[in-house]
Amino acid sequence: MNGLLLAITSTIWSFLSATAWLLLKVGVLKGRRLPVRVISVGNIQVGGSGKTPLVAQIAREAHERGLKVCILCRGYGSEWEGGGGTIAPLATSATLPDPRFSGDEAALLHELAPHAWIGVGANRVRQFRRVDQLALGGFNIAILDDGFQHWKIQKDLEIVAMTSLNRFQTLFRDWDLALRRAHLLVWTKGDCKPAAIRSPCVRVRYNLPLNDGVHRERHFWMVTGLGDSEFAQKTAEKAGYIVVNHVRFRDHAIYEKEVVLQILHEAQVANCSVVVTGKDWVKWQALGISKSNVVVLEPELLFEEGKNLWDQALWGSLSSRS
Template structure:
């Protein structure tokens, strides 16, 4: 698949994963020795994270947990970095009923806002500052969900949910070793064909709704961490992927790009399809089309639903 560059890529992944995992382990040692002291927020904090650097299905888990919390009548605050948005450095808050500009808040917070509109979303690399901003302006929440929080140490966490795939450090970049899973409250297997070790507590699959008219032909455009899994899910749902345009995670688009995608798909008598994470950026550009499909996965529990409920909600 990677031709002559395969050995170098393999070596780079192994070395990069080992160094990043070691750095994370050092931070955990410092926490246990009391050298680093995380802040207690005074409310229940539920962290959702992963071992690998992107593509583990973390964001759908955040959405699922936030929706369940809102259904239980809880006031929910999600803390998200807002990668590549202006608020990553300056900070900001997305309010229920308000607008979300991905250029300001980043694509992932914009997606969270669209999927869980009742949640407060504090955005910024400084999660403590984001939380203080939320409390100061909008009151104390009942529950904080720390997005991408497994390696985050500045905030004390009550529950650690970790998304795990079948991938290994030889295939994708890891920022934590599997030995770190002993610190997890709940390990959730999200993707892959072979069960990872150690055995996960929960198994889910990220599924897409089937097309209404049988096998729909699509042009698929993705700018996410695991583009091939999106294509696989689309095929499993019954879509025929005529063409798959793969862009970097958090990709930026222009209106000219989108019009080109639409024209290309129309020539092949296919609909244009993209992910929810990409769609929030397309929408902010004023793009719309009746020939567009937004593929946003739903969490389907295969096993471990009872454990999930017990750890997260005590039921």
């Protein structure tokens, strides 16, 4: 999609989002109140903003504080998107559902935050009730994944992930003006500070450890099915991976085992190793691919600026009660 078409499509989508928010504000649409604190993590662009690691970070920090956490995600393109489903904490490979049922993001979130309950489905109010029943209640926090445009649940904290991309570079689904609703902006990607950020914000980066003894001087085929494949390659190359070929699939791609085996074979013939992201690995693993056949990128989320803003927004109310 060229820059002009991106800008036009973004304008239409942003107008629809603004209309929904206006209807909510005047009372035509009404959101439900859940019996727990609701933290929303979202974005104003479509895909590739780095919100999933933020969701996992919040879930891990909550668990470390002794809080019971539920993550609510849509499960884009999965069977559970319509019917709904649940992933219990510490699910084993025998009990973990196939990502084709749960969706790749839910499967990845379980890998990154294994102690959280995860409810998957477009009807997130219904999914919270199901998870709450299965978990016998007691939740302290519900994290609403991709929640900025989701109006059906009332939110206590609105966190928005931002990148340096503009409306001629990627698809947007909300106006910059909508960011006034956010309590916390997190700059996740890019070298230029997003123009929409006019106040102090949190800045994070993704550090990718490189095993020098294993990976140094090796050539890699990279395989991604992401919203921002280019960023994944740049992150890998910055860490020292030599990427000589990048096989790109669409975001939330459903892999066929024959295709994956063919990629592994062709890479081997080229005397290269295959590197994938965690989001893709959970789907390859479900196909029976051994981790010994690939290198899985497992970046660490590091705070560069504003960690105090993050802690205060998320956990300040807990500190004031103690």
